[in-house]
Amino acid sequence: MIVYIDMDDVLCNFTEAFNQALALNPAIRFPQSQYRFFTALAPKEGAIEAVSALLASDRYDPYILTAPSVKNPLCYTEKRVWVGDHLGMEMVERLIICRNKSLLKGDYLIDDNVTGRRQEAFEGQLLHFGSAEYPDWRAVRDYLSV
Numbered sequence: 001m002i003v004y005i006d007m008d009d010v011l012c013n014f015t016e017a018f019n020q021a022l023a024l025n026p027a028i029r030f031p032q033s034q035y036r037f038f039t040a041l042a043p044k045e046g047a048i049e050a051v052s053a054l055l056a057s058d059r060y061d062p063y064i065l066t067a068p069s070v071k072n073p074l075c076y077t078e079k080r081v082w083v084g085d086h087l088g089m090e091m092v093e094r095l096i097i098c099r100n101k102s103l104l105k106g107d108y109l110i111d112d113n114v115t116g117r118r119q120e121a122f123e124g125q126l127l128h129f130g131s132a133e134y135p136d137w138r139a140v141r142d143y144l145s146v
């Protein structure tokens, strides 16, 4: 089964870094447009282990499916660097950067947003990361039995 995994606030802690950057410089309008913003993001708790478990499972075929911050051209490269640094080349080869998540065929999409990047039109099952049902990686792994 093909599983797509979102990056921001699913694999990496986007919101925490966003709020920290705003606290340091309240005048900044787009903290995510700063050089090295994406490479410096911290992994979410349990995310690295969950990807490893999905890769090791013979039932799942995991891919990363992330929408770019289009106003920051560096974000495309920085997302690739982050995946290489934290997850390795096997996941770099499984990195998909796409603004319309409904275009990809698969069984599951793990995403903290249910709309905005056409998540609602994804043909498989959307696991709403951070919701009451799937609050964290432990809950997602329990559901997928991995």
Ligand SMILES: [Mg+2]
Pocket (backbone or CB within 6 Å): 006, 007, 008, 009, 010, 111, 112, 113
């Ligand atoms: Mg996200």
